[in-house]
Amino acid sequence: MRDATHHPAPPGLIRRWLSRPGPAPEPAKRVQFDQPLLPWLFLAPQLAVIFVFFYWPSVQAITSSFYIEDPFGFGSTFVGIDNYKDALGSREYQRIAGFTALFTVLVTAFSLGLGLLFAVKADKVIRGRTSYRTALIAVYAIAPPVAGLMGMMLFDQHIGPFVRLAAWFGYDMKVGINYWDTAFAMILVSVWKQVPYNFIFFLSGLQSIPASVREASVIDCRNGFTRFRTAILPLLAPTAFFLLIINITYALFDTFAVIDVMVKDKPANNPMTLVYKVYNDGFRGNDIGGSAAQSVILMVIVLVLTLIQFRWLERRVHYG
Amino acid sequence: MKKLLPALALLATSTAAFANPVQITWWHGMGGANEQVINQVAGKFNEAQSACAITPVSKGTYEEALASGIAAFRSGEQPNILQVFDAGAATIINAKGATIPAEDLLIQNGHSFDRDAFIDGIRYFYADTEGKFIGMPFNSSAPIMYLNTGAFAKAGVEAPKTWAEFEAVAPKLKEAGYIPLTASQLTWQLFENFYSRNNIQMATNQNGYDGFGGTELRATAPEMIAFWTRLAAWHKDGLFGFYGAGWADNQKPFEEGKVAMWIGSSGSFGGLSKTATMPFSATFMPWDETASDGNKSTFIGGAALFAMSGKPDDQNKCSADFFNFLTTTDVQAFYHQATGYVPITRAAYEKSKADGWYEENPVAEVGILQLLEPQGEWSKGYRLGFYPQIRVIEEREFNKIFSGETTVEDAFKAIETEGNELLARFSKTSG
Numbered sequence: 001m002r003d004a005t006h007h008p009a010p011p012g013l014i015r016r017w018l019s020r021p022g023p024a025p026e027p028a029k030r031v032q033f034d035q036p037l038l039p040w041l042f043l044a045p046q047l048a049v050i051f052v053f054f055y056w057p058s059v060q061a062i063t064s065s066f067y068i069e070d071p072f073g074f075g076s077t078f079v080g081i082d083n084y085k086d087a088l089g090s091r092e093y094q095r096i097a098g099f100t101a102l103f104t105v106l107v108t109a110f111s112l113g114l115g116l117l118f119a120v121k122a123d124k125v126i127r128g129r130t131s132y133r134t135a136l137i138a139v140y141a142i143a144p145p146v147a148g149l150m151g152m153m154l155f156d157q158h159i160g161p162f163v164r165l166a167a168w169f170g171y172d173m174k175v176g177i178n179y180w181d182t183a184f185a186m187i188l189v190s191v192w193k194q195v196p197y198n199f200i201f202f203l204s205g206l207q208s209i210p211a212s213v214r215e216a217s218v219i220d221c222r223n224g225f226t227r228f229r230t231a232i233l234p235l236l237a238p239t240a241f242f243l244l245i246i247n248i249t250y251a252l253f254d255t256f257a258v259i260d261v262m263v264k265d266k267p268a269n270n271p272m273t274l275v276y277k278v279y280n281d282g283f284r285g286n287d288i289g290g291s292a293a294q295s296v297i298l299m300v301i302v303l304v305l306t307l308i309q310f311r312w313l314e315r316r317v318h319y320g
Numbered sequence: 321m322k323k324l325l326p327a328l329a330l331l332a333t334s335t336a337a338f339a340n341p342v343q344i345t346w347w348h349g350m351g352g353a354n355e356q357v358i359n360q361v362a363g364k365f366n367e368a369q370s371a372c373a374i375t376p377v378s379k380g381t382y383e384e385a386l387a388s389g390i391a392a393f394r395s396g397e398q399p400n401i402l403q404v405f406d407a408g409a410a411t412i413i414n415a416k417g418a419t420i421p422a423e424d425l426l427i428q429n430g431h432s433f434d435r436d437a438f439i440d441g442i443r444y445f446y447a448d449t450e451g452k453f454i455g456m457p458f459n460s461s462a463p464i465m466y467l468n469t470g471a472f473a474k475a476g477v478e479a480p481k482t483w484a485e486f487e488a489v490a491p492k493l494k495e496a497g498y499i500p501l502t503a504s505q506l507t508w509q510l511f512e513n514f515y516s517r518n519n520i521q522m523a524t525n526q527n528g529y530d531g532f533g534g535t536e537l538r539a540t541a542p543e544m545i546a547f548w549t550r551l552a553a554w555h556k557d558g559l560f561g562f563y564g565a566g567w568a569d570n571q572k573p574f575e576e577g578k579v580a581m582w583i584g585s586s587g588s589f590g591g592l593s594k595t596a597t598m599p600f601s602a603t604f605m606p607w608d609e610t611a612s613d614g615n616k617s618t619f620i621g622g623a624a625l626f627a628m629s630g631k632p633d634d635q636n637k638c639s640a641d642f643f644n645f646l647t648t649t650d651v652q653a654f655y656h657q658a659t660g661y662v663p664i665t666r667a668a669y670e671k672s673k674a675d676g677w678y679e680e681n682p683v684a685e686v687g688i689l690q691l692l693e694p695q696g697e698w699s700k701g702y703r704l705g706f707y708p709q710i711r712v713i714e715e716r717e718f719n720k721i722f723s724g725e726t727t728v729e730d731a732f733k734a735i736e737t738e739g740n741e742l743l744a745r746f747s748k749t750s751g
Contacts, residue, residue, distance in 0.1 A: 068745055068748040069749060070415055072390055072393055072394065072418040073393070073394045074416070075749060077749070086745070090738075092716075092738070158572065158576075174723070176564035176566070176569065177562065177564055264564075264565075264568075265381055265566070267565075267715070268715040268716050268718070269719030270719075281709065283387045286387065286708065287706060
C-alpha cells in the first residue's frame, strides 16, 4: 500500500504488465518462486489439514443446523432457522449461556491472577527455587479427566474433605445436587488445573525483563507495588495478552473433561458450559440438528471474541 | 518383542489351519461385573460352534453405546449387533432400515421363532404395533426395592407394599438410625414406572405406540403430582435421601448399610452380592394405594439387541445364530443367575426354579415375579422419540425439587412443556 502512494501507478494486473519490460523498481529482495505452482504445492499439506479438520466440519455443521434429522441419517426435514430459534429461545439454553459467561470470566480471572501472583513470588525466591517451581508446575502434568476425578473425590458427599471442612463451618455442602455448590467445585478444579500453565509463562516473562530496567525502576520509585504496576506489568503485557486468549479458550472448551467427570454423565441440574450442552444434545440426545445449531452459535461467539481481542486489546499491548 | 513376533506368527499360522470363522462384533453399554458376564456369554457361543466368532466390545454407558452405534452407522462402520437401552428404543425402531427386525432375521436364517415363549412383560417393549420383535430382548430388568434386613429387624417393622405403608414404617427406621429410602434412577423408577406400576397413561397416542406425530407426554397427571409432593415432603423430613442423579450416588450409602431401603434394578443383584456390607433381601417396588387400578407389572427395563443392516449375509447368519443361542434355556438361565436380569423366556424361568436357584437366592426371583404381576393397559411400554433427552430434563427438574429450587407442580409443568417440544421435534426427523 505504501508503495502505491509513493509511486502512483495503475493498479493491479495492468501495472504489473506495464512494469514487466522495464527494470524492476526495486531489486528482488523477497524470495521468488519461478514456478507459480510450487508455493501452492508446499502449502498443500497445511491447507489440506485446515480444510479437512476445520472448513469441512464447519460447513457440515452449518448445513445440519438447518435440518431436523433422524439420528441414523435416514430422513431429515428442512426447518430453516428453527433450530437456532429453539436454542436461543430456550430458557435452559439462556441459563447455560449465562453460566458459561460467568464461568469463563471467573476461571480466566482467577487462574491468571493466581498464576501471576505465584510467578512474582517465585521469581523472588532464591533458596530452593527449583523445588518451589517444580511443585507449582507439577499440577500441569495432570490430565483434565484425572483432575475432575480428584475434584469429585475432594467434594464427595460421603468422604470429601472439602465437604467436611464446610460442615465444620456449619455449611451443608451438596456438590451434585446444589447448583452453586457444584459450580464452586467446577470453578475451583478448573482454576487449579490452569494456574501452573499461566505460572510458567508469567515466570519466563518476568525473567526476560532485563535487570537494567528493574534497577532503573528501583531508582525511580521506592514503592514496590507501584513499580510493579508501572514498569513490570507493561513489560509483561504481551505474555498476559497471549495468556488471556489461551485462558478464555481453556475455560470455554478445555474444561469439558473436568465438567464431564464431575457431572458423571448425568448433568441433571448441575451447571454446565455451552460446549457440554452441544455434546449432551448431540451425542447423548441424538439431536443432530439442534446440536449443530448450538455449535454454530458457539463458533460465532468465539469469532466475535477473537476479533474483539485483536482489534481492541492488542492495540494496547506493547511488544518490546 | 523379539520373542513375541515368532509367537504371533505361529498363532497366525495355527489359526489359519482351521476354517476361518465368520467374525461378528457386538457393541454394548455394560461395565463391571455385567461386562464380564457378557464376555462369558460370548465365550460360550464361540465354544459351542466353529462357524462364527463374536467379539463383544464395551462402549461405556448405554447412552454412549447408542451414540457410538449411530455414529458408526452413519459412516458405514456399524457393528453387527448393537445393544440399545429402553429409553433409546424409539430412536432405533423409528429408523427403519437401520436394523433388521430380530424376528425376520431369525426366520430368514432358518430358526424358529415363537413369540409366546417369551414372558408377557417382555413381548411388547421392543416390538412394533403388530407385535413383531424388532429388537431381541436381552438384559431385561425391573425396578425392585432392596431391603437392609438388619435395619428392619432393628426397627421391628415389615417391608412396605404400598407408599402408605412406607409412610407408616419410615419414621421407625429413621429412629433406628437409618435413612429409610434412597432410589438410584428416579426417571426410570419413580417416573416411568410410576405410570406402569399404577396403570396410568404416560403419553397420548397409546403411550406413543400409535405414531410420533402429536404424541404428548402426560407428566402433569394428578396422581404423579400428588405422589411427588409426598416424596418431596419425605425428603424434607429425612425419610427419603437423594444424593445426586448418578446411579452410584444413591447405591453407595445402601451398600454401606446406612440406608434401609434402596430402589435399584433387578440387574443390580449380581454386583450388590459382592459389594454390600450387610445382609439384604428384596421386594416389589411399592405401588400407590390411591391409584384406582394399581399394583400392576412394571415396564421392562434394561436393553435389547438390534441386528444392524448393511452387513453381508454370512455375518447376518451369525447374528441370527447368536440371537437363537441367547434364547436357549441354558444360556438364559445362566445369564439370569449370573446377573439378576430377568429370564426372558418362560422355559428359562422354569429351569431356574427347577435348579433350586430361588430357594438359595430368593432375591433373584423378585424381578421376574414383579414382571409377572397382572399387566395393566398402560404397563406394556412406551415409544417416545428423543426420550434420552427428555430424561435429561426430568433429571434436572427432580434435582431442583430436592434442592428446593422449584416446586413439584412447576417441575412437572417444565417436564411436560419441554418434553412435548422434543416430541414435536422428533416427529419431524422422519420427514
